[in-house]
Amino acid sequence: MTSPAAPGRRVPEAVHRRRWAILGVLMLSLLIVVLDNSILNVAIKTISTPAPTGLGATQSELEWAINSYTLVFAGLLFSAGLLGDRLGRKKVLVGGLVVFGTGSALAAFSGTPAELIGFRAVMGLGAAFVMPATLAVLMNVFERDEQPKAIGIWAGGVGLAIAIGPITGGLLLEHFWWGSVFLVNVPIVVLAIGLMLWLVPDSRDPAPGRIDPLGVVLSVTGLVLLVYGIIKGGQLADFGDPVVLGAIGGGLAVLAAFVIVEKRSDHPSIDMDHFRNKVFSAAIAAIALVFFALMGVTFFAVFYVQSVRGYSPLETGLLMIPLAAAQMVFAPRARLLVDRFGNKATTTAGLLLLAGMLAAFAALDSDTPIWILEVVFFLMGAGMAHVMTPVSVVIMQALPREKAGSASALSNTFRQVGGALGVAVLGSVLSTAYRGSVRDELGVLPPGARHAAGESIEATLAVAERLGPRADALAAAADDAFLHAMHVTALWGAGVAVLGAVVVAVFLPGRTPDPGDTETEERLVSAAESADG
Incomplete structure (x- = not known):
């Protein structure tokens, strides 16, 4: 029913008539952001395989490929929402999709794990501008009485994306190379942008909040240092290493500074009073x-x-x-x-x-x-x-x-x-436990190759393939070591x-x-x- 508080529609009639089509466009835009992480889950093993099948990424590099996206996304979410309020949600949405699509195309053709990590961060930047803007536009094109239903459909679409992501990734990897799990985003982005320019109205907040650039820099820097230290500790299997302790300590110190700055700011990214x-x-x-x-x-x-x-x-x-x-x-x-x-x-x-x-x-x-x-x-x-x-x-x-x-x-x-x-944490626990369990079995390898071969099961199996008659024994030991590490x-x-x-x-x-x-x-x-x- 129509809200009795409003004498007429808050939403213009032309927009009201196409509100469900607009919801479909918003769900399509959000689909690729959610799909990207769930589709990557089934591809990480392939990406860890040596070239030409994959990139030969180590376990720590795989952790960064996931986290570079996540940390940039989390660190910029508040500011992206405020920019949408200030500049216009449609503009920010389209811009976010362009950045996300560009990052996806670049990630698909990455030549090294480092490039993949960097391009995943670009994708996180675009995603940060997409997610908050979709809900803001939705709230702007539906009357209050229809908002719960619209949000329910919107959230259900996100759940569907989580479900179909791994299957889509598996189908792509069955027929194409590993980069296809990123390249698939590009046509969806192009379609979403075209439909958005045609259907979605722009809107903005008449009294937008202020951006907190110092808070953004401190939060992202602190989280990156902390995660770097945790992942590095797992890679080295030594959390007492000075580099590891310095990164974790530095990250915690920067995050503490972030809390202090936010408490004193009159326009904080995060209101600590909450x-x-x-x-x-x-x-x-x-x-x-x-x-x-x-x-x-x-x-x-x-x-x-x-x-x-x-x-x-x-x-x-x-x-x-x-x-x-x-x-x-x-x-x-x-x-x-x-x-x-x-x-x-x-x-x-x-x-x-x-x-x-x-x-x-x-x-x-x-x-x-x-x-x-x-x-x-x-x-x-x-x-x-x-x-x-x-x-x-x-x-x-x-x-x-x-x-x-x-x-x-x-x-x-x-x-x-x-x-x-x-x-970062459970990946490092896995890496540390695996290295400790498989260490004795790597004695057949040259001393310089043992450390790299012991970081993950994929690294060990890659070495085992080149050992000839001894391959089966090392592969069996790798399986046993991984199972022990997984249990821990x-x-x-x-x-x-x-x-x-x-x-x-x-x-x-x-x-x-x-x-x-x-x-x-x-x-x-x-x-x-x-x-x-």
């Missing part, structure tokens, strides 16, 4: 920890499925369907459990289920029936759904209604940061999920607001954006 609310802080921490665990597990699961079990990229994508399907099935229904048991119980149970499934990876072996992995993936997705949906609602409820946009942006930012740290890493991830369960059990509210509370219900309109992951 974190005085313990409920808000706990909910944000839960989102970060969920994606910490998810991204780290996805990273090692791909190598388990492809390197140890011998499945193709397409088969790997198909095996990951239960993870996305469970999220799509249970996320819209999680509110039923919240209504009955409350946020605290539902979210704590979801995190404990996630922790249990992460621990289950410690029981997987080279001949474990594959249906067991499918069950683990499905239950992981179910656990995530029962964390993300209630926690996203809690975040929107914890702050005043006028801060809904800031709350949603913070949720997205911490989700990306949590994922980046998950890849999975237990670390499970520990992080348990920590998240403790945090939400202590700080989250146990009961939901009265469903008849109109103001609260209006506030929840924005929660869907945070629940799309």
Whole structure:
């Protein structure tokens, strides 16, 4: 029905008539941003293969290929949203798509892992301008009474992208070279830009906020230093190395400076006062920890499925369907459990289920029936759904209604940061445990080749191919060492999920607001954006 508060439509009639077509264009624009990370998951093993099949990327370089995108995206999200408010959302959206498409084309033809890392950062820059602008345009072209339905469809499209990404990546790798997983973005970008120029109206905030360039520089610099130190420590298997300690210490110092600057700024990127609310802080921490665990597990699961079990990229994508399907099935229904048991119980149970499934990876072996992995993936997705949906609602409820946009942006930012740290920390645990387990088996190699061969299972297998009769023995040792490292890493991830369960059990509210509370219900309109992951 039409809002009784408005004598007529807030949205011009011409725009109103094509609002659903505009929603389709916005979903197409967001599709490639979400698709890119999920499509890359099945390609990382191929990219680690020596040329000409891949780039011969080491495990640390693969971690950077994922995190260069994520860190730039997270660091610029707030500023990109403000620029859209100031310059016009349509202009910023089109510009972001152009940058993203250019970065995708360059990444597809990267000649070295370093080039891929750099071009992935360019893609993250473009993505940072796409995501906030899509929701802002959506809110501008739909009347209030239709916004919940439109946001629900928008979030459902994001869930679909997460599901089809690995399958699309697998199909591309089945028929084309590894760069096709990036090049596929280009025609989608061209189509989205054409439709956007034709259909989408421009809009801007009459009173936009101010950009915080110092905050952006400090946050990105601090995160990059911290992640560099963590990844380097795993690469060297020595977290006491002066370079490692210097990078981690420097990163923490810069992030501490960022907090101080933000507290004193009259136009901060992140309002630190939000974190005085313990409920808000706990909910944000839960989102970060969920994606910490998810991204780290996805990273090692791909190598388990492809390197140890011998499945193709397409088969790997198909095996990951239960993870996305469970999220799509249970996320819209999680509110039923919240209504009955409350946020605290539902979210704590979801995190404990996630922790249990992460621990289950410690029981997987080279001949474990594959249906067991499918069950683990499905239950992981179910656990995530029962964390993300209630926690996203809690975040929107914890702050005043006028801060809904800031709350949603913070949720997205911490989700990306949590994922980046998950890849860095759990990737380093995996690398360190693997190197320690396979070290004795590398004695057959020249001393200068042992360090590089011991960084990852792919590096060891690449060396084994050149050993002739001794190849099978070294490959078997590599499988055993990887399984041991995966078991250790999975237990670390499970520990992080348990920590998240403790945090939400202590700080989250146990009961939901009265469903008849109109103001609260209006506030929840924005929660869907945070629940799309």
